[in-house]
Amino acid sequence: MWARALCVGLLAVTVGLIHHLQPDISEAALEYLTSSLHSLSSRETTSSPSFEEALSAAWDQVITAPSRHWGKVAVGVNACVDVVVSGVSLLQALGLNPRSGGDHLVLTSPEELAATFVHYMQRGAAAERFYSDADSFQHISRTATQDPGAKHFVGGNAALIAQRLAGHPHTEILLCGPIGPKLHELLDERILVPPTSLQEQDEYHLILEYKAGEQWGSGRAPAANRFIFSHDLSNGAMTSLEVLLSNLEDFQPKLLVLSGLHMMEGLSQEQRTSRLHEAASALSDVPSDILIHLELASMTDGELMRGIIYQQVFPLISSLGLNEQELLFLTQSANGPHSALSAWSGVPDVGVVSDILSWILQGSGSEGSGLTRVHFHTLAYHIIATIDGFWENQVAAVAAGARVAGTQACASETIDPARVMLKSPLEFSTSQTETGYTARISAKEPVAVWKSGGVTFHFTPVLICKDPIRTVGLGDAISAEGLLFSESKAQ
Structure with missing residues (x-):
């Protein structure tokens, strides 16, 4: 990058010097030198897209339609x-x-x-x-x-x-x-x-x-x-x-x-x-x-939440959608992992979220749970966690959910890099209670995937709209989009 910038600067000086020392230089030669300067400068601009542009383009590559639709x-x-x-x-x-x-x-x-x-x-x-x-x-x-x-x-x-x-x-x-x-x-x-x-x-x-x-x-x-x-x-x-x-x-x-x-x-x-x-x-x-997907929403009654988890609803569903407030309330109500946490401080810690999602999928204390998929969404990032052997195309599903979060909030058809920002960690620990590892996100690899105890996690950042037009219904759009791109092996 620096070498190219130096070349552009030297070429600009050279063009000016030649024009000064040889005022009779042909217009064609001068135009050629000037166009070379513009071309080199343009290549510098286009060869370095922003992270937001690169991430959006990478999503487009991994968001592939499922082989079977719900109908x-x-x-x-x-x-x-x-x-x-x-x-x-x-x-x-x-x-x-x-x-x-x-x-x-x-x-x-x-x-x-x-x-x-x-x-x-x-x-x-x-x-x-x-x-x-x-x-x-x-x-x-x-x-x-x-x-x-x-x-x-x-x-x-x-x-x-x-x-x-x-x-x-x-x-x-x-x-x-x-x-x-x-x-x-x-x-x-x-x-x-x-x-x-x-x-x-x-x-x-x-x-x-x-x-x-x-x-x-x-x-x-x-x-x-x-x-x-x-x-x-x-x-x-x-x-x-x-x-x-x-x-x-x-x-x-x-x-x-x-x-x-x-x-x-x-x-x-x-x-x-x-x-x-x-x-x-x-x-x-x-x-x-x-298959039954349950979409949770903001709740305050711990007894109602425990009734949903234990014996009542969780044993009957295959998929669950929820945000960070609902996830924390769920684990608090059922005395799950990190239940002593009273509130999130800033962006929810990925390792903490992963621990709770793993606990939910591995039974959460409810007997005979049929739950095999959880789609978690927060402002900065999304995670879809699935029990191995039940779901396919989840890389596309989590990326599609994140993409729609940016487009719907900004009321645009596609991601506009100038109108979005990144708050997600691009490097994080995958667990805070077990021996995890450090996962990383890059513009070329927009979805991080890892496994723990028979559960596979799919993580991707969200490109957050800087000046959202409307925030209502984002979670519902995210879950719906994730379901559209999901494929159950039971279909």
Whole structure:
């Protein structure tokens, strides 16, 4: 690089000197020398692409289509209309004053909303809460929809995943959930909705977004993210689960994507326990040739999480999708590896994450678990971990998930190197509890692969959008894209 720069400089001086000493030099000769200078300079520029450019190009090389597609995918059960608005703008419109943050597991007032919003904004972390007071929620909802910057989108993990899957030409999608007129209008026309899923009114969720560096009072966001809350009784009771399962025989999917278990936190403890038992019982009747992927979301009730892990849901699923907050809460609830960790400090340590993923796949204390794949996503990187012998094409799957994180956040068709940045470690230990090794990422090798105890890990960085257009639904898009490129040996 330095040698080429020196040559360019010397050639530039030479051209100027020749023109000065021999003013009668022909224009053709001078043009030739000048073009040589430009050519050499241009080669210097094009021969050294940025790491972001090189990584994006390397992803394109490793993202190969699976040899077998899913064909038909059934998705349910949480669906709603997302009202997306600036969090700070809404809190100001509600007449709330900046205050110190404090986490409330269930929101009962605008003041608790403000405190919990600040708590997570200061951490740049996503979170979701149930708002228990119906009248207060309606007032806040009306204020949000009147905000000049408010936008309406497809919402709910199931609907968002269905929307992403519907963009794939080889996939037919069935969506079951509480689908009102506005949501039905917003959904991709290729998504099949059974009449039994249609209802007269929509469920609304409020999405309070904030940008990196945005401040409200003493709270400043280190990264762009969002805070979600709702008073959603239909999704909370998972009323559409039986509708979803009753349509499987006629639709005959190869894959069932389930989400919405976290919405049950809005139920009473007794209702929650009963409904989870009913849901697990219904899922146990799903034919064994239909693989089940469960998409988790932000949760606060440890007993509900333990019920999902032990005997209830984990034994029935093959694949799991979750982020860093859900992963930490899962291991805390079940006293798994690193459960004493109260919160992530910056980018989650890859070795710690790998230890927890390995524990989840190797049983996590639940008997007869059928779980063979976990797709973990955090802002800086993604990992797909699989039990050997069950899944293929996971290098492509993890790279595709990371690529869509960058493109969707920036609302672009392809990765724009000027609009993204890297926060991922490019060298890291693969475990913090066992004898691991140091894995490395390079622009030529965008996916690191390693094995531990019958589990294979696939790691790739994320090119983070510097100024994201919309953060809602990124996790759902990531999991959906990963599934599209995944191939199960049971297919």
